[in-house]
Amino acid sequence: MPYGYAGKILRIDLSTGAVTTEPLSEELIERFIGGRGFVAKTMFDEIPAGTDPFSKDNRFVIASGPLSGHYLPASGKTHFGTKSPATGGYADSNMGGHFGPALKYAGYDMMVLTGCAESPSYLFIDDDRVEIRSADAYWGEGSLVVEKQMKEDLGEDFQVLTIGPAGEKKVRFACISHDFGRQAGRTGVGAVLGSKNIKAIAVRGAGSLPVFDVDAAFAAGKAAFQQIYTKPGFTGWTPEGTAGITDWTNQVGVFPTRNFQTSYSDHYKAVNGRAVLKEIKITDKGCYCCPTPCGKYGKAVTALGSAYMEGPEYETIALFGGSCLLPTIHEVAYANYLCDELGLDTISGGAVVSWAIECMEKGILTEEQTGRPLAFGDLETVDYLLRKIAARDGIGDLLAEGVKIASEKIGGGSDRFAIHVKGLEWTGYESRNAPSMMLAYMTADVGAHHNRAWVLGHDVVGSATNVHDLITAGGKGEKLPKAPVTADCADFVIESQNTRPLFDALGVCRLQFMELGFEPENYEKLFYVITGKMLSWQEMLKVSERIWQLTRAFSAREIAQFGRHLDFPPPRFYTEPVPSGPNAGHHVTREEVDALLDWYYRKRGWTQQGIPARETLEAAGLPEIADALEAAGLYS
Amino acid sequence: MELRAIHERCSGCGVCKLACALENYREVNPSKALLRIEGRFPAPGDYRVHLCxxxxxxxxxxxxxxxxxxxxxxxxxxxxxxxxxxxxxxxxxxxxxxxxxxxxxxxxCILCGECARACPRGAIQLVETEQREAV
Missing domain, CATH: 3.30.70.20 (Alpha-Beta Plaits)
Known part of the structure; x- marks a missing residue:
């Protein structure tokens, strides 16, 4: 059994009910490490080309990494992968919490679901006891309600993930929820579980993970925690968590406001990290083994009601406080609660609602179509639309498709301000004067997501640093010059795209590294004492780059007419100057967008259409993927 | 000596349980831990540390x-x-x-104190028994 790993893959054919296990192969470990790497390889090999994301042939893959569940800071990540209902290409999404470690203690590094259950079901996993059970008692209920009920029914020590009504209705941005506030939010992974009639997965594990040198691993883990305690971010970052960057993103003019019409909002201090602490928070809520919990569990009180929820974190603040312009942290938190209970991604949820509001402002959507007036800054609008979306009722059925498909359906020029890439809505960093960050969004493998590369430091202060130091240095809120658009932007993005997703392969949270500056050599040491394998950080980055080439190859194979046009940002970003705030007057030009892609493709070894070249794939150790792309006609 | 919980400091990360299993069994297996963390969610939205x-x-x-x-x-x-x-x-x-x-x-629990040493937040403390009321 390989050290560090649980050692098995669990396969469940939901159509036949067959449950099988197989040993984790050494080849998979050597080439792809774990987590995101296992997910990507499994998807490429096992999802038949051209599969509809909602068909029974799509796979739903869950994987942890070699460091998941071990004694080191923030070892609680779980990775999900499937063919994307949002983009039609590669999708993955990960979450913190405790699920992945529990799955590992139950004996499984990876779980692959195929087929479709005949009726609403949930999966029960208690070590080697694996059952497909009826979910009749839970179907139709909200995510938080179901998690509480399942813990009561099965036991507090089960880790539970659920989908909400939105997942059941296959809303293209339905999320997976876990631990009353952790989500795998992006890319519609919840919709794919819903399409397979799976409401929830409950897991409990009582096994031990094999460790190469358990004494050394225990000592190295203790030392790692001690080192985290010495970082300025331990006391500086932890109190507010990700919400703490709200001031900075406004001061440097990247806060998405009014559906990304502008990048600064006067009211940001009403929705920032301090507002979370002062008005909402009951307790810090940590993921597995995390010494610096981002989660702030609290209670919101609004005119529409009160609710307990985890959050809001920065992205939710950006999309509901900024893009939808909700005026107070209580209202942002209530929108957060609605999304959690309904099973909607707060990022795409906020983006879709704000897009609909702008459509009404511009007369593209009418009250007759929507059923009521829609307005920025109005919680009733948000509440109304989120519930409609989750039920796919009326206007909600259109909006449940996401802004790309919805704008194609209603037309009227609404695609110009449908803020997405490849069909995935943009997250909380408006980038018209942040060319590196814009390129990061354009080329992220899942669509417009920030977690693959976060390079605002380069755009705003001209250097990379950990986020705590960056925001501590602050922004002055003054007018900023136009950021330089150079070939360096591509280097910054590629370096970040290789680094950040590596944590998703290792199965740990990247924030210890990104936000606190916990050094890479710590991971080399921990990796060695846990797995017995000597792998330098540079060698790990090579694996991460291999995975990046693989995910791109998957999308190239799966998305019809795949090409350069799919990497473009929305027209608003290269035609409309930012109207207000620190970046007033700036935008990237269409020519600059093209230049960014040229530099990026060249450095990635991709064709002018953004397809990984044969020699690139071979150099990355993926000859079989090159053969597959050739067979798919992508090199002809 | 005795273990003392300061519930409101607990974030539910569970590192105490893993440390307990490692110290007492040399196993990465928190199901063997000799303490429990109870999350009370959605309401009242807090944690309770259950210690011997x-x-x-x-x-x-x-x-x-x-x-x-x-x-x-x-x-x-x-x-x-x-x-x-x-x-x-x-x-x-x-x-x-x-x-x-x-x-x-x-x-x-045999009062090894590893859970208290592992907690990043001081939610579990190993204290002199006579200090019980002082904490």
């Missing part, structure tokens, strides 16, 4: 006197005397006498 306080109720109820107090103030289970009847498990006011899957032999 060495209160001795387990010893009182044991029909074969397999649980005895040692000179360090720790109640220990003598596995040779224990008949695995489960009375101590049912009686423990904190629900922290554990029975694993592999055997019915109960296990309990």
């Amino acid at each position: 306080t060495q209160c001795g109720e387990c010893a009182e109820v044991c029909p074969v006197e397999a649980i005895t107090l040692d000179e360090d103030g720790v109640y220990r289970i003598d596995e040779e005397t224990c008949t695995e009847c489960g009375a101590c498990v049912d009686t423990c006011p904190h629900g922290v006498i554990m029975v694993g899957k592999a055997s019915d032999m109960p296990t309990k």
Whole structure:
């Protein structure tokens, strides 16, 4: 059994009910490490080309990494992968919490679901006891309600993930929820579980993970925690968590406001990290083994009601406080609660609602179509639309498709301000004067997501640093010059795209590294004492780059007419100057967008259409993927 | 010495349980931990740390006197005397006498203090018994 790993893959054919296990192969470990790497390889090999994301042939893959569940800071990540209902290409999404470690203690590094259950079901996993059970008692209920009920029914020590009504209705941005506030939010992974009639997965594990040198691993883990305690971010970052960057993103003019019409909002201090602490928070809520919990569990009180929820974190603040312009942290938190209970991604949820509001402002959507007036800054609008979306009722059925498909359906020029890439809505960093960050969004493998590369430091202060130091240095809120658009932007993005997703392969949270500056050599040491394998950080980055080439190859194979046009940002970003705030007057030009892609493709070894070249794939150790792309006609 | 919980500091990360299993069994297996963390969600939205306080109720109820107090103030289970009847498990006011899957032999905290040393937030503290009221 390989050290560090649980050692098995669990396969469940939901159509036949067959449950099988197989040993984790050494080849998979050597080439792809774990987590995101296992997910990507499994998807490429096992999802038949051209599969509809909602068909029974799509796979739903869950994987942890070699460091998941071990004694080191923030070892609680779980990775999900499937063919994307949002983009039609590669999708993955990960979450913190405790699920992945529990799955590992139950004996499984990876779980692959195929087929479709005949009726609403949930999966029960208690070590080697694996059952497909009826979910009749839970179907139709909200995510938080179901998690509480399942813990009561099965036991507090089960880790539970659920989908909400939105997942059941296959809303293209339905999320997976876990631990009353952790989500795998992006890319519609919840919709794919819903399409397979799976409401929830409950897991409990009582096994031990094999460790190469358990004494050394225990000592190295203790030392790692001690080192985290010495970082300025331990006391500086932890109190507010990700919400703490709200001031900075406004001061440097990247806060998405009014559906990304502008990048600064006067009211940001009403929705920032301090507002979370002062008005909402009951307790810090940590993921597995995390010494610096981002989660702030609290209670919101609004005119529409009160609710307990985890959050809001920065992205939710950006999309509901900024893009939808909700005026107070209580209202942002209530929108957060609605999304959690309904099973909607707060990022795409906020983006879709704000897009609909702008459509009404511009007369593209009418009250007759929507059923009521829609307005920025109005919680009733948000509440109304989120519930409609989750039920796919009326206007909600259109909006449940996401802004790309919805704008194609209603037309009227609404695609110009449908803020997405490849069909995935943009997250909380408006980038018209942040060319590196814009390129990061354009080329992220899942669509417009920030977690693959976060390079605002380069755009705003001209250097990379950990986020705590960056925001501590602050922004002055003054007018900023136009950021330089150079070939360096591509280097910054590629370096970040290789680094950040590596944590998703290792199965740990990247924030210890990104936000606190916990050094890479710590991971080399921990990796060695846990797995017995000597792998330098540079060698790990090579694996991460291999995975990046693989995910791109998957999308190239799966998305019809795949090409350069799919990497473009929305027209608003290269035609409309930012109207207000620190970046007033700036935008990237269409020519600059093209230049960014040229530099990026060249450095990635991709064709002018953004397809990984044969020699690139071979150099990355993926000859079989090159053969597959050739067979798919992508090199002809 | 005794363990003391400061519930409002707990974030539910569970590192205490993993540290307990590593210290006592040299295993990466928190199901063997000799303490419990209870998350009370959605409401009231907080955590409760359930620790052995060495209160001795387990010893009182044991029909074969397999649980005895040692000179360090720790109640220990003598596995040779224990008949695995489960009375101590049912009686423990904190629900922290554990029975694993592999055997019915109960296990309990021996006050090693590793959970307190591992907690990043000071939610579990190892204190002198006479300091009990001062914390």
